[in-house]
Amino acid sequence: MPQTQNKPESVWLENEPYIRKICTYKLSSHPHEIEDAVQEVALAYFDTVQKGTELREPKKWLTVVASNVIKDVYQRLSTETRRLVPVDEEAVQSLPAPEEPEEIPESVLLQCKSTFLASLTEDERTLFRLRFVKRMKLKTIAQKMGISEGNVKLRIFRLKRKAKKYVDDWSENYL
């Protein structure tokens, strides 16, 4: 969703938890680096927008910056020491617990059923039919679709992601 009309502060606040999650995931073995990495991404962002640069897809831009910041952290750490630093247990334990995801009521899921199904590609529709309507095993689906079982798993994962995003967007726009 384009966010260019939003104020930079709102854009950052909206994306900060996401960027923090990426930093926490990639720097889990160096928890003391997480906060600094998040701050570095924030600084890079505000620095860029203050210069008047328009970011058409700020979330994507922030993701790439976060990846680069993390890469820099690892590069710095690898020059400081050639071996990984043991995990700081106290710092890891002090990390916030992941938030509980909100359950989407079945009634909401069903409200966008027809439009979601219509949005699927032919391959996705085939996969959906074989797995969730006919309830076939992964192996059988792999044989029928002429792809590997691993590929079937990946496609189901992506299909579920697409479904979740569709429902999230739908509820945001219509509820």
Add this chain to the structure above:
Amino acid sequence: MVSDRAYLRLFQMDDRILTQTEIKRLLDGELSKDDPDTDLIEYCLDALDEMNRTTRVPLKIKRFSVKTAVAAAAVFLVLAGSVTAAASFLNIDLFDPLVRLYNDRIRIGHSGESDELDYALADTPLAKTLAENGIAPVLLPKALTDGTYTVDSVQYEKTELIQSANIRFSAGKTTGTLVISVYADGAALPVTDYAGAEDAVALQTDRITCYLFTQAGHTVIDFSDGQTVYSVVMNADRETAAAFAQTIQ
């Protein structure tokens, strides 16, 4: 017409369709792209959170029941339990900075260092096929090239940062997967958390040190050579997996 029940299955079934390692691989691949799919990244992060939420226990380094060995600052600890006479070479270094043992998982990092090994199986058809696809030089279990196991399929994946081969193999009822990932950047070598890992041991073969443990009824072997990371998952017992690992050269 799709029934409501079938449609709702999409949201209820297959929540663990990918393993934690597979999701991490997908996530790392996406994070290394110049044009990342942020929705996919967010979904992977949520899926990992969900996995951690259901398996998380207070994070502590596992206290092994061999306090005397630790007190004596012994460098190596021979794990008791399922280590048999045939596998008596199984040791684990408690002070290895690349490996951390927790009570619900094992975390393995990779130094990026290489022991300047010779790659004795470089001339085998499997190694040549891998080389043609950019995966070289490689260490391979000889058991995959001498007919002990049959290679059923080899798939390749390539991102800006990682080039990997997924080799499926089998022998009778024993099946397994060997994933070889070559990292373009040593700084990006992964630190992998294996949730639910049990009975972790280090296995020293003639060529390499690898880590072997059980996870969800499977035996996992993890090792690296330079910027190439190897992960084997077998539906076999530890002794069979250890015998497989011993043929790596």
